[in-house]
Amino acid sequence: MSRAKVARKSTSIDMTAMCDVSFLLLTYFILSATAKQPDPLDVKVPSSTYKIKVPEKDIAILTIGKDKVFFEAAGPDIRAATLDKMGEQYKISFTPEEKKRFSVIASFGVPIQSLKKFIAMDAGERKKSGIETGIPADSLNNQLADWILQSRKSVAELHSQGMRVSIKGDGSEGYPTIKKIVDILQKQKINKFSLITTAEGK
Amino acid sequence: MAELDTSSGGGKKGGKVRSKKASTKVDLTAMVDLAFLLITFFMLTTTLNKPQAMDIAKPDKDDKNDQKLELRASQTMTILLGKNNKVAWYMGEAGKSAPNIQNFTEIRKSILDNKQKVKATTGKDIVMVIKPTAGANYKNFVDIMDELNITGIKTAPAIDDENITDAEKSFLKSQGLL
Numbered sequence: 001m002s003r004a005k006v007a008r009k010s011t012s013i014d015m016t017a018m019c020d021v022s023f024l025l026l027t028y029f030i031l032s033a034t035a036k037q038p039d040p041l042d043v044k045v046p047s048s049t050y051k052i053k054v055p056e057k058d059i060a061i062l063t064i065g066k067d068k069v070f071f072e073a074a075g076p077d078i079r080a081a082t083l084d085k086m087g088e089q090y091k092i093s094f095t096p097e098e099k100k101r102f103s104v105i106a107s108f109g110v111p112i113q114s115l116k117k118f119i120a121m122d123a124g125e126r127k128k129s130g131i132e133t134g135i136p137a138d139s140l141n142n143q144l145a146d147w148i149l150q151s152r153k154s155v156a157e158l159h160s161q162g163m164r165v166s167i168k169g170d171g172s173e174g175y176p177t178i179k180k181i182v183d184i185l186q187k188q189k190i191n192k193f194s195l196i197t198t199a200e201g202k
Numbered sequence: 203m204a205e206l207d208t209s210s211g212g213g214k215k216g217g218k219v220r221s222k223k224a225s226t227k228v229d230l231t232a233m234v235d236l237a238f239l240l241i242t243f244f245m246l247t248t249t250l251n252k253p254q255a256m257d258i259a260k261p262d263k264d265d266k267n268d269q270k271l272e273l274r275a276s277q278t279m280t281i282l283l284g285k286n287n288k289v290a291w292y293m294g295e296a297g298k299s300a301p302n303i304q305n306f307t308e309i310r311k312s313i314l315d316n317k318q319k320v321k322a323t324t325g326k327d328i329v330m331v332i333k334p335t336a337g338a339n340y341k342n343f344v345d346i347m348d349e350l351n352i353t354g355i356k357t358a359p360a361i362d363d364e365n366i367t368d369a370e371k372s373f374l375k376s377q378g379l380l
Contacts, residue, residue, distance in 0.1 A: 015230030022237035029244035171341035194255035
């Protein structure tokens with residue numbers, strides 16, 4: 001009896017389609033990953049073993065470093081509404097174009113008096129010009145408190161939710177600077193806030 | 203697909219010099235490997251890059267309501283954060299026992315020891331009071347909160363940067379920590 005012959009097949013598979021798909025995915029992930037804006041204030045965040053993620057919505061981030069404070073509210077709608085309210089309070093009127101430009105700026109640190117000039121610049125100029133001196137936060141001219149208050153109002157109106165405040169401080173920053181900011185928060189009855197840290201293995 | 207027809211002029215007769223037919227099939231395995239490696243990297247970084255949050259609650263600071271809650275001395279451990287990444291801690295009341303000065307690497311053991319001691323003698327959980335002084339920096343503060351988390355202290359620590367007593371201040375000054 002003759003045995004049934006098994007046809008020998010080549011073991012090499014055509015990888016072309018697989019390669020196409022994987023590079024398509026790769027392109028997608030690269031493009032979606034680099035959308036983050038660089039921080040204007042360079043801070044080195046301390047690490048901790050806490051595993052709670054920072055929410056992306058309804059949050060304000062105060063970046064503290066080199067004795068300066070930068071402010072960031074999450075979400076373009078909140079930013080625009082906050083700018084509206086701040087303009088009203090400080091008697092500065094912003095055009096719709098300026099509001100639109102402002103709503104895409106993540107973190108900023110300029111006194112409101114020079115905010116108009118700041119908005120008009122492009123990203124490269126902003127960093128170079130040295131205009132970013134931090135938001136004034138002393139007791140005579142406490143614009144930071146106003147920014148926080150107005151953004152809280154905006155979040156409450158637009159999203160009907162309480163806003164969280166988080167502090168992103170530089171590790172070598174002296175405790176008195178942090179305490180000054182925390183005291184501003186506590187004046188507004190914000191007794192609970194989060195400190196942003198980076199992950200650390202146990 | 204990744205193949206080109208290279209058999210041009212194959213059917214001709216005659217003794218012409220023929221170039222050697224090399225297969226144009228490229229081995230894509232390595233390329234696919236690399237692509238998937240990069241995909242994995244980008245996928246992980248987009249989701250893992252999110253910063254972590256440490257929730258802090260501070261005591262309500264009401265100007266009108268100035269009441270203070272007394273803590274039981276037998277179950278209280280106070281940690282003072284000083285200059286040069288040093289901490290000073292003592293159990294019980296201020297001034298009664300001399301504070302111990304330690305590094306951040308050593309404090310974990312002390313916290314655990316005291317936690318057990320308090321549990322054994324009083325049957326209650328330890329209460330932590332953290333007093334960051336003007337000499338401390340932000341990293342020290344985050345570190346000590348992290349230590350409490352690691353050592354599993356469940357009761358909320360009291361963060362008290364207002365009521366640093368004169369005895370504590372003079373002690374820190376004498377040790378060069380303020």
